Amino acid sequence: MPTVDPDAINFVPKSSFSRREMLVTSLAAGFALAVEPVMADTQIKTSSDGLEAGEVKIPVKDGDMPAYRAMPNGKGPYPTVLVVQEIFGVHEHIRDVCRRFAKLGYFAIAPELYARQGDPSKVSDITALMKDIVSKVPDEQVMADLDACVAWAQGSGKADTARLGITGFCWGGRITWLYAAHNPKLKAGVAWYGRLLGESKPLTPKHPLDLVADLKAPVLGLYGGADQGIPVESVDKMRAALKAANKPGEIIVYPDTPHAFHADYRPSYRKEAADDGWKRLQAWFKQNGVV
Template identity: 45%
Template sequence: MPTLTRPDGTAPHDLHVGRRAAVSMFFAGYAVAALAQDAKPIRTPADGLTIEEALIPNGADKPLPAYVARPAGKGAHAAIIVVNEIFGVHDYIKDVCRRLAALGYVAIAPDFFYRSGVNLPALSDFAQIRPIVAQAGDTQVDGDVRAVTAWLKGQAFAKPGAIGITGFCWGGTVVWRAAIDNPDIKAGVAWYGRLGTVIPRAAALRAPVLGLYAGKDQGIPASDVTAMTEALAKAGKSGSSLRLYPEAEHGFHADYRASYDAAAAKDGWALMLAHFRAHGVA
């Protein structure tokens, strides 16, 4: 059963089963617009984990909702922000959080599209989804990421100096920007995030980023991967690199989609964990 938490800790009435804690803020199920009929997504149990739903102050009229999975019990852990695709926070993103929590991380997935008031994962029409995503501009989203890192630094269960970020598709680009703009981010892993707007900013990277890309991606050309690799080398960003999976398609980690590539996903996941460990997010 999820519980809502506050920046100053959980209040007794937040745990009242008949009220707020009984109703999740997040969509139950997988993004309708991308769910494959024969999908067999990974389902990670919550055994040994604490699953919570937080409301994070971000300066907006309504605070930022976030799904949080972390190891149960006391102790401070490295934290990883999980940034969703264009479909918002649904069961795939929540499962990624639980996978990370099972490995000892605090994993948090903010709902960057909550201001629209639309249950985004329930939409099946891309023509409806894209305008909602477009409303979440770079400045707004980057501010929300800063709000999350500030919140994590105030939690007893999180190590303030060990915060990383990973994201998929739309979220992959958010990772690159966070590694440039947010000094609290120690390392990032971007899964097939568009590179066009961040290639010119490669020299401004504060934190090392591992980019995981698909050779058969119809939206991100291999030339962009090459250009970013060259820009990183020119800027002397030796801690950052890109890995291209030649036979994979966009969304190859998303195990609920037809584009899922188990081999590439497994390899990318291992590289992600190694990248975080190597740069102090552990």
């Protein structure tokens, strides 16, 4: 597995907001090529027994976006959680996270947010993945796609979007902070090692530290003290900014812990921190009305 931290790479995007063709129309099976080798001995596998789980299509303004949805087998409505992918897209780990939420009684949905820019499952090199796909995804598009997921979930009759939460990992951790500044109906977010600072670019004009004053929901940030791409100094700045803005957020830093410590299928996995973070996530959602 390459040691390059995806959150530390920045490229000048070449696409624009106007791109409309869906390049990905269905989710790939298994794992993205760039995550090899998969650590099978630590990988968590959550059964779909007792669940309604599988791929769905989310109507957006320029087509149908593929997503993975998991919920208990029943009438609902269930509290709703948006699950935002790592840079690798909606592969098996993200689908498993959705099933874990469903086992807890949630309606969980993970949209393939790169569907217009390319298929991350087919790219074997992280640098190429960042340059050719991830850097071309506009924040504005992502916010609209997440809003579309909430609308679709509400329309299903099985989701209670008045109890709405969001969580994301790596690239999705940054998106979690952004969505908490975007959607006034969001109850709470949990951001796993999402980048907090960055250069302002046309497709990514603002970053979490720029948006602290705009946060509309409390966010729990979970970070590794040994993350080479997200310095502890930037985490400290975010914590201080939350306090200065009187925003109800919290940041936990796990000492000597690397980036992607929740990714149980990768060598970066740290079970103790991952388990503690998952417990804190559940408590955070409960405390803030996502139950």
